[in-house]
Amino acid sequence: MPKALVIGGGVAGPAVATLLTRSGWDAPVFEARSEPDPFAGLFLNVAVNGQRVLATLGLDERLRSDAHHAPRMAMWSGRGKQLGVVPNGPAERPEDGGIVVRRSWLHEVIRDGAEEAGVKLTYGRRLEEIRQHKDGVTVRFSDGTEEDGDIVIGADGVGSVVRRYVAPDAAPSFSGLLGTGGFARVPGLEPTPGFQHFVFGARSFFGYLVRDDGTVYWFANLTADAPPTAATSEDWLARLRELHADDPAPVPDILAATPGPLTVYPIFRLPKVRPWWQDRAVLLGDAVHATSPSAGQGASMALEDAAVLADELQRSDVEQAFQRYEDARRERAEALVAYAAGIDKQKRVSRSRIAVALRDLMLPIFLRKAAADHSTDWIFDYDVSRRTREVR
Ligand SMILES: Cc1cc2nc3c(=O)[nH]c(=O)nc-3n(C[C@H](O)[C@H](O)[C@H](O)COP(=O)(O)OP(=O)(O)OC[C@H]3O[C@@H](n4cnc5c(N)ncnc54)[C@H](O)[C@@H]3O)c2cc1C
DSSP, X not given: OOBEEEEOOSSHHHHHHHHHHHTTOBOOEEOSSSSOOSSSSSEEEEOHHHHHHHHHTTXXXXXXXXXXXXXXXXXXXXXXXXXXXXXXXXXXXXXXXXXXXXXXXXXXXXXXXXXXXXXXXXXXXXXXXXXXXXXXXXXXXTTSOEEEESEEEEOOOTTOHHHHHHOTTOOXXXXXXXXXXXXXXOTTOOOOTTEEEEEEOSSSEEEEEEOTTSEEEEEEEEEOSSXXXXXXXXXXXXXXXXHTTTSOTTHHHHHHHOOSOEEOEEEEEOOOOSOSEETTEEEOTHXXXXXXXXXXXXXXXXXXXXXXXXXXXXXXXXXXXXXXXXXXXXXXXXXXXXXXXXXXXXXXXXXXXXXXXXXXXXXXXXXXXXXXXXXXXXXXXXXXXXXXXXXX
């Protein structure tokens, strides 16, 4: 039985391991964390293209059982004026909208699916080194243990160690945005069924939704010159309350009701990675195309990668499969990264009043045009199962 050593137990790793196990591979997953993280980074949007991959894994219904369905996104100015409502999915198919889930729930669903398929997940194994030899690879972990396999799959996120082996020149850099967020309950705040709301605050960008049970999920993106030195600190909550003090309701109320401390994430960008594979090592997910959270697509793209890579490995020898996978995925991934970087630019806070006024004037026109032109449908219409059928 061929053996794939899968590095990283986030989204892409357990997904690709499940699909490979189903097609006759031994695909153990090695995760650096010592145990599953129950907090695991707030919440995220799983778009319809990612949901389709979860459907092939038989996990979409379970994920939806604890999700906020949000086919629309309402954008607001810092003065409380609605700038537009845009689809979070194909423009005219709200039933194909994105769902927002806690990240820990997404991880749990994918991890359980992997374990049910027979995948062995081992925690506390941080990859340090890859050694290539004639017939395969040996990997060494920080605890000194080693594993042999036919290939190694780098699903180890934006700080990927596998990428250092595959494409040593591609190093992540700080995007100029920090992400943070939390959960709260705000007495009297009504649920927002079908919607997420986004506010171009005067000094920081803010997003929120209210689930049917009244729980508020919120995040903020702060503009910064450098990543913070300490990620967790009560000070971030105090600072955010101050930054959003003049923003429209319910933003200040949500922050007032949020318990601290907050965790702050620097958002990184990655240059184009070339190539995506080397010898017997291949990259997927954030390891090869870290996508800013702004597009709500990183997890979905990681799932798409997993489906295409597993499919190619089922049909060709390793080198051919890696190349066909890269050929199939590169253009779409690079286009998506560029699209998300464009949204980041809008989120960075301008100190110029004229720039803000111009944005508030132009954005409604731009948003209406984008919806009318269906200009983002290409993101959501990608259907991995259709692609794999066509290639066959
Ligand atoms: C604040 C924030 C908000 C986001 N919001 C969204 C959103 O709304 N929608 C969306 O689709 N995406 C969002 N994303 C992006 C999304 O989380 C990622 O694109 C997605 O998780 C990528 O999956 P992955 O499996 O490639 O990497 P990850 O989920 O990062 O998983 C990588 C795993 O590898 C492990 N690892 C790292 N190094 C090693 C090593 N040396 N050895 C072993 N294991 C290792 C890590 O511990 C981790 O568990 C957001 C990201 C951030 C930071």
